[in-house]
Amino acid sequence: MTKWFNTNYHYIVPEFSSDDQFKVSWTQLFDEINEAQQQGHKVKPVLLGPLSYLYLGKEVEEGFDRLSLLPRLLTAYQAIFAKFEKLGIEWVQVDEPILALELDKAWLDSFKLAYQVIRSDVKVLLATYFDSVVDSLDKIIELDVDGLHIDIAAAPAQLDSVVNQLPSEWVLSAGIINGRNVWRANLHSALQTLKPVKEAVG
Secondary structure: OEEOOOOOOEEOOOEEOOOOOOOOOOOHHHHHHHHHHHOOOOOOOEEEOHHHHHHOOEEOOOOOOHHHHHHHHHHHHHHHHHHHHHOOOOEEEEEOHHHHOOOOHHHHHHHHHHHHHOOOOOEEEEEOOOOOOHHHHHHHOOOOOOEEEEEOOOOHHHHHHHHHHOOOOOEEEEEOOOOOOOOOOOHHHHHHHHHHHHHHHO
16 A cells, blocks of 8 residues: 555555456445436546556566556547446546646656547546646647646645646636545635636636
């Protein structure tokens, strides 16, 4: 196990080998979506993105790069998105926290292909957090997604750059409440921060 970025939470590190195959065999997610919909709820599923999943794992054999597994992994994501379509899901949040890291070119360049391959009629909110994505922003705005979530509790200085470069057809989601702070949030201050954003992006 290792720490989940800069939190005190831990995760089990995925281990990859060159002959790995990926398929959707866990149906609980879809069952719970269906159950929530039957109760009248509008559901927005949240998935860890394919690049972050691979990046946060490790190879268990020498001589291969886990990034080479991406095409096989994307077939599983395609199956998940196809199921979301059948369930009538409008939006899915796909978390790619590694976009806030300093990535090698090969990893950063792989995002464009990945999000072209998994594109469907389900809208994608690409979510980042824990730090600024300004250094990756030129790549992010080329992706085939419908919106971007940024963490302005952890990295408020990125807000202006994102607002100025965000594609006009995208939605912007801003995480402004620090979920790790034990003290009550200053909602008035948060509102003042967000007002100019509302005026800029609508």
